[in-house]
Amino acid sequence: MRTVVVVGASLAGLSAVRALRAQGYDGHLVVVGEERHQPYDRPPLSKDFLAGKATAGSLDLLGDQDEALEVQWRLGTRAVRINAADRSVQLSTEDSLRCDGVVLATGARARALPGGGGLDRVHCLRTLDDAVALRADLLPGARLVIIGAGFIGAEVASTARLLGLDVTVVEADPVPLARQFGLEMGQLCARLHGENGVRLLTGVGVRELVGASKVEGVRLVDGTVLPADVVVVGIGAVPNIEWLAGSGLVLGNGVITDTSCATNLGHVVAVGDCAAVHGERVEHWTNALEQPTVAAATLLAGERGRHVHTAAPYFWSDQYGVRIQFAGHRAPGDAVRVVEGDPEERSFLAVYERAGEPVAVVAMNRAKAFGRWRRQLVRHLPTT
């Protein structure tokens, strides 16, 4: 293998580059990134960066040890087509990269509000540029309406409150984060908003944004209009895979792979937010960090299935000074049991159980115990 093209220059793409080199690949490496920035860390964008406590420089993912990677960066450039026949990747600059292997790491983008375009001071939050633009509008006293009480919505609410804004969060589901945490723990998370002076409206959808040139309000399906100076739309993410249509790759809710990150094309692997392992897409930071090790091994071995990635999903969220951590595979119907601490004090650890066996763990402000449980959990997971 003499040339590998990595499409996507965020955590998953960078991790793939590091893994390829660590596994002995010494050929040509090209990384194509749509954003003009070098790889940076996204989680702080809704937290310390938005709060003005972290600089853009502090988000840099590249360290001194990465100088030896010998990568050709093609930043500010989009890949527009993949050609299986001659194994090339065509770029928005109209040149084409011939290669022996491709790592797809194009990630996901913020889902847009249907019909929500065109007004000023309406933001989503996915990229550094998004965060810079949003930060400029988060002025003390301004009325912020956040659509969606998921992780982005909750973290932006928390940061905006800290910055002195008047914050309302609207969530279409009756209980926020219930899909991730279940009803009981979702309700606990929901209470953090009210306790910190943020209004949370649940079980009500958004009909439309109101305003002439800049946004002035958010009209709900029940007709209520919430006055707004700034709106943040945090209603999930969609994978960046449209450019792969017609490539011969099997696509679903992402690029379909097996647990070894192999796609149906022998020279193409997929990682991170754009990849759907057996149809299931994982949007977690830790997955983007770890999974590319397996993808690199699969690509270099030229053989699917030999190396597999089966780590328990792990994610965290910082909201209103509470650190929430979750690991494992929760399903509706699992029983949740607090095993230490006290939910009322926002310092506890709870285990999700199925047929008496732990399948997932959640904690608030209990990092040490959580780390122990997360390890224990691995032993209970299926190995395939």
Add this chain to the structure above:
Amino acid sequence: MVPVCNVDDLPHGESVRIVHTDIPIAVFHVEQDAGGGYYAIDDTCTHQDASLAEGWLEGCAVECPLHAACFDLRTGLPSGPPATRPVRTYPVLVQDGTLYVVVDAPAEVA
């Protein structure tokens, strides 16, 4: 020199966070099979805000409880991503049954 605790209060495999210093410091007592020594490093992970005293101690390394960045307790060096910068290390002394961290002279970062 800053007192940490009685030696009996920090058994093998345990860690403690001290905050009566300019910046928080994490003190570890590694397992016998890893040499059994005491080590002190900056408590805050250089990657993002997390307390290393709450991390997972494995041999002479601690894994950050948030993102699994690993630091060598002896040198402060990260073993790989996501951390790219080392933590400072501090000498630990035992005197009359009390543990002390020497903070006025931070050890050179390796």
